[in-house]
Amino acid sequence: MSNTTSATPSAPLRRTRGFAGAVSPWWILLAGAFLVFFFVAPIANNLLNTDNLATLAERNPPSFYYKKLLTDAYYLKIVGVTVALSVGVTLICVLVGYPVALYLVRYAGRWSGLVIFLLIAPLLTSIIMRTFGWRVIFARRGILNDFLLSIDMLERPIMFLNGPGSVVVGLVHVLVPFMVLSIASVLRSIDPQIEESARILGANRFQTFLRVTFPLSLDGIGTGFIIVFLLANGSFVTLLLLGGGELRTLPLLIYQQFTISRDFQFAAAMSNVLLAIAVGCLYLQLRLIRRKGVKG
C-alpha cells in the first residue's frame, strides 16, 4: 500500500528496528496483556452473552436470536439500513472531504494550519453538543426554516428533523474530518513534480487529476473509508437525536434492547452481528484497496 515512499524504504525501517530494539519485549507483553483484558476478553464475553444474559422469564438458545435477526424481514431490513446508511455517509464524506483535502494540501499554503484547526476544532466539542446544534438548525421553528420562510422560499415550515436527511447531515458533519485528514495525509505525500511531469507531457489540469493525483490518493480514500464506515456503523447518538426513531439501525436497536425491552440476549446477538458486519466490510475494503491501490 505504501506507494510514494518506496524510493526510500530502508530509512524508516531501520528507525523502527532501532525503536523496537530500545523497547524490551516485556513492554510488548504488557501491551498484549492490556489488549487481552480490555479488548479480546469483552468481545469473547459478548459472544457468550447471547446465552449468559438470559434475564427474562423465557430462556432461548442463542441460535434463536441469530435466526430471528437474519431471517425476520423486519430485522433484516434494519441490518440493511445500517449498512446502507454507513456506506452512504462514507461516500458523501468522500465527495465532501476530497475537495477540502485537495485545497488543504495544494492551495491553502500558509493558511493550511488554520484549515486543519477548523477541521479538528469541532472534535473538541462533545458529539452530543454538535448534534444538538443541528437540532437547533433543523427544528420546525429553527434557523433553517426561519431563513427559508423569511426569503419566501417556503410557505410553511418543513420537518427536516427525524428523517434520514438530518441523520446523514449530522453523521457527515461529525465524520468528515476523519476523511479529510486521511486523504490529505496521502495527498501531501504525492510529489508535486509528479503532477508537473504529467502537465508537461500534455495533460491538462483535469486529466492530471484523473490519471495521476486521484489514483495516487486512493490509499487515503481507502483509509478514510474504513475509519468513517466503522464509526458510522457504530454510531447511535446522532441517530437517537436527529433520527427520531424513524431511521432504525442495529446500534439504535441494541440501545433499545438494553434500555427499553431489556432483552440482553438479543442485544448481545445484535452486537455480534454488527461486529461481524464491520469485520466483513473491513476485510472487503482492505482487499479492494490492495487491488486498486498502488502496487509497491
Place this chain on the structure above:
Amino acid sequence: MGASSSVGASLELRLEGISKRFGQVVALDRSDLTVEPGLLLSLLGPSGCGKTTTLRIIAGFESPDTGRVVIGDRDVGQLPPNKRGLGMVFQNYSLFPHMTVGENIAFGLKMARVGPREVRSRVGEMLDLVHLPGFEERYPHQLSGGQQQRVALARSLVTRPAVLLLDEPLGALDKNLRENMQFELRRIQRTLGTTTILVTHDQEEALTLSDRVVVMNQGKILQVGSPNDVYEFPHTRFVSEFLGASNLFEGGLAHAGDGTFELAVTHGEDTTVLRVLHDDNVGTGEAMIAVRPEKISLSEEAPDRGNVVRGEVAGHVFRGSYHAYEIEVAGRDDPVFVYSQARSRSGEQVFQPGQAVHMSWDESDSVLLTDN
C-alpha cells in the same frame, strides 16, 4: 535505432528580458538568452541563482513578471505547460508510481491521442534508445535509480519535444553512475538532436555535457560561452571561482603595450609584477587576475621566464591523478593552490611541507578579470 524517425523539429528557444520576483526576492533580473536549435545549454550556478526559476518559466510552471518566452517563432508565454510541446526530467525522476514503465512512457503519447499501435512501437523504440529493452511491464519501484532516470528520459523524449528541459537530472545518482549517465545523456541528446536546457549546480557536469554554459548568480546571467571559454576565460571572480579552483592576485594594473598588461602585486614588503594578456583596452587601476591551480608549475630554482611567485609548501595531498599543494606566500592571506600532474610512479619530484619553492606560469595562462 530508429533515431531518424524520432527526431522532432529542433527549435530555437529565446528568452527576452525575463524577470521574476518572489515577494522581495529578485529571482531573475531582466535576462536574455538564446539557445540555438539542437544544442545542449546548461544553466550553472549555486542554489538560489535563478536557474531553476528560469527553467520553470520556460516550462510554464511560473509566469515571468516581464519578458517573453519564444520557441521557434512562437511566443509561448500565455500557453499552459501542457500546450508548450516540451519534455522535462526532474531530479527525483517523478515517474508515475502507479503505472508500469511502458505506461509511463506512453503517457505523453496517449495525451496526444496517438494510436495504440504507434504508441507500442514508439515506446519500444525509446526503451531501446535508453538501453532498457523489454522493461515495459516493470513498475518504477522495481528499478534502480539509474534505470528510473533512463525511463524518465525516455518518457520526456518520446513525444519528440521541441525543447528538452533537464532539472538537475543526475543529482540523485551516485558518483560513478552519474559519470556514466553523463555520457549516456550526451549520446542520446546528440542522436535525437533535441534542443536541451540543463540546470545544474555541478560545474563538472556542466562542462562535460554542454555546448554552451550559462553561469548565473543572484538572478543574473554572468557569462555565456563554450565550456572551454567559461573555464579558461572567466570574466568575473565569481565565474572563475565557481568553475573549479582558482587563485586570485590583486594589484595595480598598468598597460605594457602590445596586448600585455602588468599587475603589480604587493606581498608584504615585496612587489611582484605579474604579466597577463588581454586584447581590450581595459581601464587601468586596481584589478585582479586568476590562475588555475593546474596551470602553475613548481620548481626549486627560479625559472627564467613567465610569472614567478616565491612561496613555501604548507600542505600536500596526493589525489591519485595529481598532487595538490597549498603554497604559503609571505604577506598574502590565502594560500595558493597548485595541482601538479602525477606523471609516472617514481619520476617526478614531490615537494615536502616547509620547502621553499618557486611557482611559475606562462603569462597566457592567467586571465584578467575585467567585469567585477
